[in-house]
Amino acid sequence: MAEEKGRVCVTGGTGFLGSWIIKRLLEDGYSVNTTVRADPAERKRDLSFLTNLPNASERLQFFNADLSNPESFSTAIEGCVGIFHTASPIDFAVSEPEEVVTKRTVDGALGILKACVHSKTVKRVIYTSSGSAVSFTGKDKQVLDESDWSDVDLFRTVKPFGWSYGVSKTLAEKAVLQFGEQHGLDVVTLVLPFIVGRFICPKLPDSIEKALVLVLGTNFEPYSTHHISFIFLCLLIEIDLNNFEI
Ligand SMILES: NC(=O)c1ccc[n+]([C@@H]2O[C@H](COP(=O)([O-])OP(=O)(O)OC[C@H]3O[C@@H](n4cnc5c(N)ncnc54)[C@H](OP(=O)(O)O)[C@@H]3O)[C@@H](O)[C@H]2O)c1
Incomplete structure (x- = not known):
């Protein structure tokens, strides 16, 4: 090898x-x-x-x-x-x-x-x-x-x-x-x-789940709307939504 x-x-x-x-x-x-x-x-x-x-x-x-x-x-x-x-x-x-x-x-x-x-x-x-x-x-x-x-x-x-x-x-x-x-x-x-973006592992990464809280409607407390909006923008640019397995 x-x-x-x-x-x-x-x-x-x-x-x-x-x-x-x-x-x-x-x-x-x-x-x-x-x-x-x-x-x-x-x-x-x-x-x-x-x-x-x-x-x-x-x-x-x-x-x-x-x-x-x-x-x-x-x-x-x-x-x-x-x-x-x-x-x-x-x-x-x-x-x-x-x-x-x-x-x-x-x-x-x-x-x-x-x-x-x-x-x-x-x-x-x-x-x-x-x-x-x-x-x-x-x-x-x-x-x-x-x-x-x-x-x-x-x-x-x-x-x-x-x-x-x-x-x-x-x-x-x-x-x-x-x-x-x-x-x-x-x-x-x-x-x-906090890292967001495309992922190749089958499990939805925690950080992406947290970033998508507004989309997924999951319960998550700490981030301000401002922060979430910014992350969401990053996700719109980066994430391949076909990659989802929740
Ligand atoms: N993602 C972020 O936003 C972020 C931000 C700051 C720092 N980090 C750091 O970056 C690193 C990777 O994060 P990630 O987002 O890739 O997390 P992740 O997707 O949850 O991956 C964590 C990995 O650690 C393994 N693991 C957990 N407990 C273990 C144990 N007891 N023994 C051996 N392996 C164990 C998990 O294995 P299983 O598959 O078996 O669970 C998984 O492979 C971590 O050190 C994290 O603290 C991440």
């Missing part, structure tokens, strides 16, 4: 971002190891949206891994030159205790970074953080930079919509940056805003 550009690991390959990243990496000539967690109902997962991607049959491999078992990612990372760590519990409804979600997010990320160091082949780690890790400061600041972090205690006290996700992303980003510095690992964190 030709691996001219090297092999890259993408965690959370079934997700909105993960699946796009896999598609682009395959198009760009990389080989990809992606991690997928087992279906909770133990059904066989339909991964045809990934296996049917151009070049997938020659260059895409699947591995089972779960953030609840941080060591489970090591086989997928072995021999890779880089990693996109996108897998994350996204539980806006706070159906699990915050400490559980945070521990899974932080320990999972650190397990992945340890496997990267151990591999001796990984040159760079890209971690998808979130605007929620910087925006909930409690201060009236219009421009935020690397020195700004969301206030975890404030999250836990005020409990705004999606607060436990915000706590988990804030603490995970801090942890991965600190680990990178301590171990000389090149860790890049992307502070992503």
Whole structure:
């Protein structure tokens, strides 16, 4: 198997971002190891949206891994030159205790970074953080930079919509940056805003569902009409409505 550009690991390959990243990496000539967690109902997962991607049959491999078992990612990372760590519990409804979600997010990320160091082949780690890790400061600041972090205690006290996700992303980003510095690992964190657009995964991504709240009539509290109008405009431009499976 030709691996001219090297092999890259993408965690959370079934997700909105993960699946796009896999598609682009395959198009760009990389080989990809992606991690997928087992279906909770133990059904066989339909991964045809990934296996049917151009070049997938020659260059895409699947591995089972779960953030609840941080060591489970090591086989997928072995021999890779880089990693996109996108897998994350996204539980806006706070159906699990915050400490559980945070521990899974932080320990999972650190397990992945340890496997990267151990591999001796990984040159760079890209971690998808979130605007929620910087925006909930409690201060009236219009421009935020690397020195700004969301206030975890404030999250836990005020409990705004999606607060436990915000706590988990804030603490995970801090942890991965600190680990990178301590171990000389090149860790890049992307502070992503709300993402909308076309998707290639079969499940309607959470962020798109939230953006389409006015269209779908689903119950969702936090965004202003102004914000939603802007997102809706983006969707009109970007989304292929035939792609819907709700
Ligand atoms: N989309 C946005 O607007 C947005 C904004 C800011 C930041 N982000 C960040 O971008 C990344 C990707 O987001 P997304 O929108 O692509 O989310 P997504 O579509 O919900 O994908 C999340 C992925 O994480 C996997 N995952 C969840 N819990 C896991 C666990 N315990 N072990 C292993 N894998 C697990 C999911 O697997 P299953 O298929 O098994 O559920 C799925 O593949 C996340 O880190 C998120 O925090 C996204």
